[in-house]
Amino acid sequence: MAATDRAPTAPVHKLVDQVSRTPGRLPSPQPAHFSVSHKNGNGNGNGHRVLRSATLGYVAPEFKGKTEQKLEVKSIIEQGGWVPSCLIDAQIAWFYTDLGIDDVYFQTESVKTIASSITSLYAAKVAAFTREDKQQEIRLDMEAADHAIYIDTSEPGVSRVGGPRYERRLESKYLDAAASGNNIYRVETFRSPTSLTGALASRTSMRCYFVYQCHFVDSNPSPQETRLEVIGDQMFLAKATENTKQIYQEIIELAVHRTGPVIEVFDIEGSKEVRLVVAFRRKTATGMFSALSDLY
Helix, strand or coil, X not given: CCCCCCCCCCCCCHHHHHHXXXXXXXCCCCCCEEECCCCCCCECCCCCEEECHHHXXXXXXXXXXXXXXXXXXXXXXXXXXXXXXHHHHHHHHHHHHHCCXXXXXXXXXXXXXXXXXXXXXHXXXXXXXXXXXXXXXXXXXXXXXXXXXXXXXXXXXXXXXCCCCXXXXXXXXXXXXXXXXXXXXXEEEEECCCCCCCCCCCCCEEEEEEEEECCECCCCCCCCCCCHHHXXXXXXXXXXXXXXXXXXXHHHHHHCCCCCCEEEEEEECCCCCEEEEEECCCCCCCCHHHHHHHHC
């Protein structure tokens, strides 16, 4: 074998390489702040902050027009003729209740789009039933200028290289693109508690992504402003619990004084769940959403 003087090629991370080539981008003088230790009254003795699940998350404002909306959706589905009449009510109930979607979506979305989503999901169920491998799979995406929805089926904890990669898609079109524009977006994502067919034995469940355009209390705050009630999205402020707002407020006050991300980790009382909260300035964390998703 002939000898060579060429140095071995270093591993290349496409995302890091792409971001590092951004003009004017330099190493952060203040690297990421990572914290898991909070010695306060919420501690559990091991240095971690423990949160009660009942005080976390979001409580969506009730959509009082939901009943009337369901009737309109049913009428559109009936006119379409794709879903058997005897199954329409069950499909609507499954979409509105079992899937885990909160009222913000129904208050924002048009009845025509909701009816189309329900019909598409029903078609996916039929297609899954007729597959020889009996694999339950659905890929649904609907995009608009001010909002979007993506639904994909997968088995929790199992990575699929050939998947639709909705995380990268919505990140490129909404999150990272918004960093340099006037329209800012937020993403709500969760894994539905039900499977595509509702079968308890199914190992797959649905990952749901909802993108909304932000409407801030103050659309042009001071760069040093940290008050959540001033810089927060109005819908987020209406939905978030007081404990969630407090957690966000604390991490924002740290992030505003740094150029790198701030990461906080919390234990959830009585469960194995761990909550990860990340805060960073706009334009400083390109690709973070999809990178975190890739780890899962």
